Amino acid sequence: MDIAIIGAGYVGLVTGGGLASLGHRVRLGEVNAERVELLRNGGIPIYEQGLPDLLSHATGRGLLSFHTSNKEAVHGAGFVFLALPTPEGEDGRADLEYVHAVVDELANEVGEDTIFVVKSTVPPGTVASLRKRLADLGSSARIVSHPEFLREGKAVDDFLEPDRIVVGAWEEADAKAVVDLYRSLDAPVVMTDPTSAEMIKYASNAYLAARLTFVNTLSNVCEAVGADILDVVRGLGMDHRVGPHFLQPGPGYGGSCFPKDTQALIAVAQDAGYDFELLRAVIEADEEQRRRVADKVRQAAGGGLRGRRVGMWGVAFKAGTDDVRESPAVRIASLLQADGAEVVAYDPEATTDLLTMAPDPIAAVTEADVLLIATEWPEFLTVDMSQVSKVMRGHRVVDARNILDPKKVRAVGLDYWGLGRPGA
Numbered sequence: 001m002d003i004a005i006i007g008a009g010y011v012g013l014v015t016g017g018g019l020a021s022l023g024h025r026v027r028l029g030e031v032n033a034e035r036v037e038l039l040r041n042g043g044i045p046i047y048e049q050g051l052p053d054l055l056s057h058a059t060g061r062g063l064l065s066f067h068t069s070n071k072e073a074v075h076g077a078g079f080v081f082l083a084l085p086t087p088e089g090e091d092g093r094a095d096l097e098y099v100h101a102v103v104d105e106l107a108n109e110v111g112e113d114t115i116f117v118v119k120s121t122v123p124p125g126t127v128a129s130l131r132k133r134l135a136d137l138g139s140s141a142r143i144v145s146h147p148e149f150l151r152e153g154k155a156v157d158d159f160l161e162p163d164r165i166v167v168g169a170w171e172e173a174d175a176k177a178v179v180d181l182y183r184s185l186d187a188p189v190v191m192t193d194p195t196s197a198e199m200i201k202y203a204s205n206a207y208l209a210a211r212l213t214f215v216n217t218l219s220n221v222c223e224a225v226g227a228d229i230l231d232v233v234r235g236l237g238m239d240h241r242v243g244p245h246f247l248q249p250g251p252g253y254g255g256s257c258f259p260k261d262t263q264a265l266i267a268v269a270q271d272a273g274y275d276f277e278l279l280r281a282v283i284e285a286d287e288e289q290r291r292r293v294a295d296k297v298r299q300a301a302g303g304g305l306r307g308r309r310v311g312m313w314g315v316a317f318k319a320g321t322d323d324v325r326e327s328p329a330v331r332i333a334s335l336l337q338a339d340g341a342e343v344v345a346y347d348p349e350a351t352t353d354l355l356t357m358a359p360d361p362i363a364a365v366t367e368a369d370v371l372l373i374a375t376e377w378p379e380f381l382t383v384d385m386s387q388v389s390k391v392m393r394g395h396r397v398v399d400a401r402n403i404l405d406p407k408k409v410r411a412v413g414l415d416y417w418g419l420g421r422p423g424a
């Protein structure tokens with residue numbers, strides 16, 4: 001079955017490579033001509049484990065191609081997946097400008113048997129309004145909701161072994177046609193109406209953001225009462241109603257999804273006359289968590305940051321990705337800079353123009369007053385801490401991911417401050 005995917009970003013590339021690996025012929029339409037050129041030459045514009053192999057196998061088998069013209073990409077396609085940005089608008093609402101533009105562009109380029117498949121995260125009710133938009137444009141193409149749940153850093157695995165495949169459609173035949181694309185995966189399927197499918201995506205992200213924020217705030221209580229958050233979440237996660245996953249305290253959530261999707265859900269609820277107070281509190285507590293980490297660094301530097309240097313390990317919003325969108329690391333660094341600190345950062349894959357980037361972890365901490373660990377890259381566990389101790393000007397390590405072993409750090413003469421841990 002021929003499939004067009006519009007948008008060759010994180011979702012479009014993984015979905016495109018994944019569907020091609022299942023034997024479908026996929027054409028990716030992408031407005032960024034440089035990105036298309038790079039992909040045609042075998043390059044990959046993002047860091048995502050397993051993606052280079054997935055794409056090179058697919059292109060090698062002639063099942064994946066890249067196009068600067070969306071119209072060319074959809075020609076003869078049975079499905080048109082929309083993997084377009086839906087960024088946060090000024091008022092917190094999802095900005096649907098990209099989705100609208102592409103629907104308008106392609107409405108009359110496809111036949112009536114073609115199904116538009118909305119992969120982008122869009123507010124409940126959007127697919128219904130897009131169906132009306134298509135009809136108003138004189139198109140009889142069909143449209144379904146098929147939200148994406150991939151995690152950056154594990155996106156290829158998530159495609160091949162999804163927890164669930166969700167499709168929201170008015171016609172059962174349309175939902176089945178989409179589910180059938182994945183028949184070789186043997187994944188659990190949820191078929192529902194489009195608005196409920198759209199809501200499942202927001203519910204997942206809002207729940208996960210709330211869960212992380214709960215653990216982060218719990219770590220603050222642990223710190224106050226002298227408990228160890230790592231033991232607490234180990235015991236908590238053994239309750240089968242809770243489960244062990246996604247309980248790691250840190251500097252707050254980030255990335256291209258949780259921040260914008262929580263804001264969008266608040267706006268959706270508000271427009272429907274409901275004040276989602278709980279989720280507003282989650283966002284406020286998440287902001288506070290970043291300020292707390294910045295405060296910890298300030299204390300570690302002796303109470304003030306003017307003229308101080310902070311060596312920061314990690315810039316990406318989490319390990320396994322080069323994505324710095326809404327990264328807590330970058331947000332904390334800008335709080336430190338605002339207080340007069342110089343921040344020198346190292347990350348194995350990510351970079352940002354906002355900070356001075358160092359070529360390796362030791363260069364980042366040379367002459368630093370404080371080391372801040374902001375992203376949980378496994379590489380940081382292998383750095384020789386006695387070397388760190390030698391090159392630093394100060395002696396304090398603020399581990400905002402709790403990844404280092406406090407005993408080993410203290411053994412080389414450094415002072416270890418984690419989150420929610422005794423002596424933190």
Ligand SMILES: NC(=O)c1ccc[n+]([C@@H]2O[C@H](COP(=O)([O-])OP(=O)(O)OC[C@H]3O[C@@H](n4cnc5c(N)ncnc54)[C@H](O)[C@@H]3O)[C@@H](O)[C@H]2O)c1
Nearest residue numbers: 007008009010011029030031032083084085086120121148
């Ligand atoms: N990144 C994730 O982890 C993730 C996970 C689940 C859902 N989502 C959702 O999926 C959607 C896409 O996210 P992403 O991270 O892949 O975004 P992205 O920014 O990485 O990719 C979007 C791509 O669309 C392209 N594009 C924009 N306008 C276009 C047009 N008119 N024609 C063709 N291409 C165009 C952009 O150039 C970009 O390459 C968003 O709604 C996001 O919320 C993302």
